Amino acid sequence: MSKRLSDFRPVFVVGAGLHPYQKYSPTPYVALGVTAIREALLDAGVAWPEVESAFVATALLGMAPGRPMLRHLGATGLAITHVENASASGSTAFRLAAMEIASGQSNLNIAVGVDKPAMIELGSRQAGLDFLERERVAAFTHFALLAQKYAHEHRATPEDFARVAVKNLANGARNPYAQRREPKSLQEVLGASPLAGFLTPLQSCPIGEGAAATILASEDGIRQLGIDPRRAVRVLSSTLRSERIYEDNSGFDAALTEETVRQSLAEAGVSPSALDIVELHDAFTVEELLYVERMGLCDPGDAPRRLKAGHFDIGGDVAVSPSGGLIAMGHPLGPTGLGQIAEITRQLRGEAESRQHPNAKTGLAHMVGVGAVCAAHVLRREA
Amino acid sequence: MSDRLEHPTLYEASGAGPPVLLGHRCSQCGLAGFPRQSLGCEGCGAGGDNLKPITLIAGGKLVSFAVVHRHAGKDIAAPFIVGEINLNDGPLIRCTLSAGTPSALTIGQDMIGVLEHNPAADASVRELRFKPEQAS
Numbered sequence: 001m002s003k004r005l006s007d008f009r010p011v012f013v014v015g016a017g018l019h020p021y022q023k024y025s026p027t028p029y030v031a032l033g034v035t036a037i038r039e040a041l042l043d044a045g046v047a048w049p050e051v052e053s054a055f056v057a058t059a060l061l062g063m064a065p066g067r068p069m070l071r072h073l074g075a076t077g078l079a080i081t082h083v084e085n086a087s088a089s090g091s092t093a094f095r096l097a098a099m100e101i102a103s104g105q106s107n108l109n110i111a112v113g114v115d116k117p118a119m120i121e122l123g124s125r126q127a128g129l130d131f132l133e134r135e136r137v138a139a140f141t142h143f144a145l146l147a148q149k150y151a152h153e154h155r156a157t158p159e160d161f162a163r164v165a166v167k168n169l170a171n172g173a174r175n176p177y178a179q180r181r182e183p184k185s186l187q188e189v190l191g192a193s194p195l196a197g198f199l200t201p202l203q204s205c206p207i208g209e210g211a212a213a214t215i216l217a218s219e220d221g222i223r224q225l226g227i228d229p230r231r232a233v234r235v236l237s238s239t240l241r242s243e244r245i246y247e248d249n250s251g252f253d254a255a256l257t258e259e260t261v262r263q264s265l266a267e268a269g270v271s272p273s274a275l276d277i278v279e280l281h282d283a284f285t286v287e288e289l290l291y292v293e294r295m296g297l298c299d300p301g302d303a304p305r306r307l308k309a310g311h312f313d314i315g316g317d318v319a320v321s322p323s324g325g326l327i328a329m330g331h332p333l334g335p336t337g338l339g340q341i342a343e344i345t346r347q348l349r350g351e352a353e354s355r356q357h358p359n360a361k362t363g364l365a366h367m368v369g370v371g372a373v374c375a376a377h378v379l380r381r382e383a
Numbered sequence: 384m385s386d387r388l389e390h391p392t393l394y395e396a397s398g399a400g401p402p403v404l405l406g407h408r409c410s411q412c413g414l415a416g417f418p419r420q421s422l423g424c425e426g427c428g429a430g431g432d433n434l435k436p437i438t439l440i441a442g443g444k445l446v447s448f449a450v451v452h453r454h455a456g457k458d459i460a461a462p463f464i465v466g467e468i469n470l471n472d473g474p475l476i477r478c479t480l481s482a483g484t485p486s487a488l489t490i491g492q493d494m495i496g497v498l499e500h501n502p503a504a505d506a507s508v509r510e511l512r513f514k515p516e517q518a519s
Contacts, residue, residue: 129418130392132511133477135455137465144449145467145477152447152490196465197449245414245426249446249475 004267005238008102012222012232013379015044015215016342021179021330023208024117029061033069033114036211036335040110044215046225051215052106053079057093057113059086059333060120069114079106087281088240088369089113090212091337095238095375097216107221112213113335122370139370140204143284144197146253150286151198153301158198160304162189164285165203167313168321172328174354177339179208179330203285205326212338214345230383233345236268243372253287256374258294261366264376265296270362272296275318277347277363279340282325288312291366292320319357322347337375340365348381388498389458389510393418394441402496402511403438406474410435415473439472441496441511448480448488460503468494468513481514488515 005011017039019032041048056066066080085092090113097109150156166186172178184202192200222229241260243252265272272295280295282288289303297318298306306312312320323329323343326336344363346352352360365377388395397403406417410433414426417439421431446467454461464480466488480488481499493516498509 129420130390131418132390132393133465133479135457136451136459136463136479137477138451138454141449141451141454141465144451145447145465148449149447149467149490193452194450195453196451249469251475 005098005102006236006267009104010219011098011101011235012217012219013214013235013341013345014217014222014227014232015040015046016345017041017043017213018177018335018339018342019211020177021208021210021332021335021339023179023206025209027209029065029114029116029209030069030072032209032211033112034072036114036213037073037110037112040213040215045227046108046215048073049076050108050225051076051078051110053081053097053100053109055081055083055093055097055109055111057083057089057111057334057338058115059084059089060115060118061334065114085373086369086371087283087331087333088337088367088373088375089334090339091365091367091375091377092240094214094338094341094377095240098235098238101216101218101221107218108225109216110213111216111338112211113338114211115332115334116209117207138196140199140284141196143286144195144199146290147198147286150289154304156289156304158190159186160307161198161203161285161289162186162200163304163307164282164288165189165327167307168282168325168327169202171314171322171355172324175324175329178324178328179206179210180324180328199284199286203327205283205331208330208332210330210332210335210339212335212342214338214341231349232383233348234380234382236270236378236380237264237376239264239267239376241374252372253368254290254294256372257291257366257368260374260376261295261364264364264378268378270378270380274362275364276360277322277344277357278318278320278366279323279325279343279363280321280366281368282321282327283331285327288320288325295364295366314355314357319347319360322352322355322357337365337367340367341377341379344379348379386507386509389501389504389508394496394511396498397438400440402441402498404441404470404476406437406439407434408437409433415439417474417476439470439474441470441513442516443468443470443494445488445490445492445494446475447490448485450485458504459501464488466494466513479510479512481512483514492516
């Protein structure tokens with residue numbers, strides 16, 4: 001039988017840092033990444049030469065951007081691995097960094113995500129197969145189709161979807177790293193011309209630039225490097241799955257999330273009701289409604305009512321995307337999954353300042369990448 | 384019907400009946416797929432030799448739809464409607480719907496394929512679209 005992360009030695013997040021997510025600027029990616037890394041090193045209280053292995057997540061920068069960035073921290077000869085897994089690149093880099101520590105190969109690793117907007121050709125477009133719709137169906141139209149189906153099944157209204165954006169934009173307004181930092185009313189979210197179906201621009205995540213870094217350590221690393229164990233956050237599980245064929249052609253979106261999160265929670269020994277923080281892939285508002293239900297945070301069809309009643313607010317039953325999520329914090333691709341880990345780490349330490357969810361102990365990070373792949377990690381404050 | 388088709392590798396006319404989509408069926412697991420390919424079965428992994436070319440009748444149930452206001456396609460003017468159709472012959476496809484209003488659409492209704500002129504494209508070219516079956 002194959003082994004799980006928890007079958008190996010414990011892994012902890014000991015440092016997190018970001019460069020704020022923002023619209024495209026002339027700033028080179030190297031400067032974005034170095035900013036996030038230096039903040040993460042400072043947060044962990046470790047020096048760069050102690051880092052044994054770096055996992056660099058990008059989806060848009062092209063071949064081998066890691067070393068031109070990392071050399072500015074000091075050319076220590078550490079291992080460098082580049083990770084591309086679409087929107088889940090950062091989550092996958094985190095998973096690989098954690099597995100390497102769990103296996104005993106290293107005691108202190110970094111996972112850093114960095115990206116700048118760029119036009120690239122998806123692998124699926126180069127696969128040699130034609131499609132009926134070609135460029136007529138953008139990503140937001142895929143999710144508009146999901147929204148229409150959800151509305152039909154659960155009698156949801158355009159307001160039900162828009163409330164996800166209202167909540168997450170309010171959270172993002174309290175996050176200095178967020179790309180969108182202005183709260184918006186329901187009327188403002190709904191007032192703009194739609195992209196497709198119910199979905200208006202503020203219900204769609206901005207694709208910008210930024211960087212996020214997390215530093216991971218073993219217990220040996222924490223002890224040897226004098227890292228404060230009270231601020232270390234345990235990585236309880238790491239799960240990565242991909243789309244398969246689902247019964248009745250129901251599509252991968254919700255089903256892939258359900259099976260990935262279920263597996264990750266089971267590996268962690270955590271029930272959905274025990275989650276205090278959830279950072280999920282809300283690239284489009286409908287996703288939050290679908291995913292919280294399939295994660296087991298509420299019954300099918302009950303997400304709009306719970307959202308409206310504040311159950312998913314900071315201070316509610318479970319804070320969903322207290323960072324602002326992809327809708328407000330932004331979605332620069334490579335960094336996004338690591339930005340989720342950074343937010344959860346801060347929340348579990350009690351260091352999230354004005355976004356702090358009271359008494360947060362356990363968190364879930366969830367990302368979907370085009371393809372489709374899905375990554376889930378469960379983290380817990382142990383001290 | 385002597386007009387050219389926009390995607391002749393994906394569908395074709397079929398006499399007096401609805402158009403057909405060009406797909407395949409796996410001789411090992413029976414899964415029907417679209418578009419047609421010969422690399423391997425997504426259902427069971429059987430090699431391409433097991434994927435037998437078949438035609439799939441352009442008819443099925445409407446799973447969802449959305450009015451598209453923005454898109455990157457250069458061959459059609461927005462707004463238009465895209466639908467997801469669960470073909471009676473197996474695969475789920477996405478296709479542009481015939482001109483009309485979304486109020487005429489109901490999830491779960493029967494849809495049928497038609498080969499239509501795209502007003503924004505060459506008048507000699509027809510493309511596959513779907514419309515409610517009762518409107519045919």
